[in-house]
Amino acid sequence: MTGYDSGLMNPTTPSNGALLSVFEQHYAELVRYIARRTGSMEDARGLAHDTWLRIAERAPDPDAALADPRAYLFTVSHNVAMNHLRRGNWLQGYLAEREQIDGAAPAQAPDVAESAMYRQAVASVEAALAGLPARVRDTYLAHGLHGEKQVDIAARLGLSIDTVKRDIAQATRGIEQALHQWRHTSDKDKTAAARTGRRRSLAALLGVFAVGVTGTAVWQHLQRESMRFQATLATLRGRMLQRSLPDGSELTLDAQSRLDVDYTAARRLTRLHEGAAFFAVQRDETRPFVVQALGVEVTVLGTRFGVEIDGGRGVIVQVESGRVRVDAGGHSAELGAGQSLRISEAGQVLTRVARPAAWRQGELEFDAVPLADALARVARYAPAALRATPAAARLPISGKVRVAEANGWLASLPSVLPVRVERQPDGSIDIAHR
Known part of the structure; x- marks a missing residue:
């Protein structure tokens, strides 16, 4: 790369590039600002990520010059935080009302x-x-x-x-x-x-x-179908999705991810086809909660955990609380809070993880993964393609990347790896071995 271009991730909108640069400069201050309003540092990181997404998706307007980009940034974050609080207050009131009216499980969708x-x-x-x-x-x-x-x-x-x-x-x-x-x-x-x-x-x-x-088959069919719920959920580049499931469980779907939900009277099944998802599962001993991904099966009763299909087509399971059983290739393993298991053709690797599914707060962590895998992960949020030549793709890289600061991470690659980074006229980015 011949020089650092602050517009690597957002080449089409100069005003957005300036705002994102301001965002990177004031990220820590912004998180503290949001945390003071929400009372939660974890929520603050996630809402800061939402702020970044809102700015990145801002419609191009070259004629609209911002006199004070920092003030604009904090105004956007304030609105995001207030919307979050209003949604939370509305949801609590709604659930309390529904519980009082008809005794339905409060977390279920009407x-x-x-x-x-x-x-x-x-x-x-x-x-x-x-x-x-x-x-x-x-x-x-x-x-x-x-x-x-x-x-x-x-x-x-x-x-x-x-x-x-x-x-x-x-x-x-x-x-x-x-x-x-x-x-x-x-x-x-x-x-x-x-x-x-x-x-x-x-x-x-x-x-x-x-x-x-x-005891007819008709009645048995009615019993099964009365508990049936099916849905396909998918997200676009740079978009996340949060959804309540019929049993009160909560699902967070990462950008560029897709899964199927299939509930029956016997079990609760989700199939992750690509990307990553985090599950906060309501306990139900009569119906285990099962996640399938690339031949890996994760079974729980009630817990909080994440499942991800990485760029190398391996599967990563990370547990925030509770325990899960992972079945893959004829072997079973149990994971507890703070544990991470990666399953790939090379075998299974068990490690500790401080923040399971950190992507929910807009952070990505890499531990000696091929550069191609890291780029594929970052590309879920990038507006244009990220490519690496075969020689560069094999280079291992470790570290932590904030999605909101991906520009800086891309720009820093030549300082940690023998590569050069070049942005093409269509906005895509090529990385080659030097």
């Missing part, structure tokens, strides 16, 4: 909270059906499940139509009572409860709950 309640409802209905007289139960099943006409049921069982109707009504009352007991609703509340969307939805699903005592 549109999927019904699914998490079905399993308990199913158990209540099964118990109610099992307690019915055999003839009443069989009559209700024949009509409700198999769709047999009441007149045909009466002829087959040698009963009057009125008796068949009474049996069906008795079964219906027993099931409704079981559901009201499950929902803890009094007789006074039943009319109002019947009008709510959630209870109507639940009643619609359980309209064929009578199959419970038959």
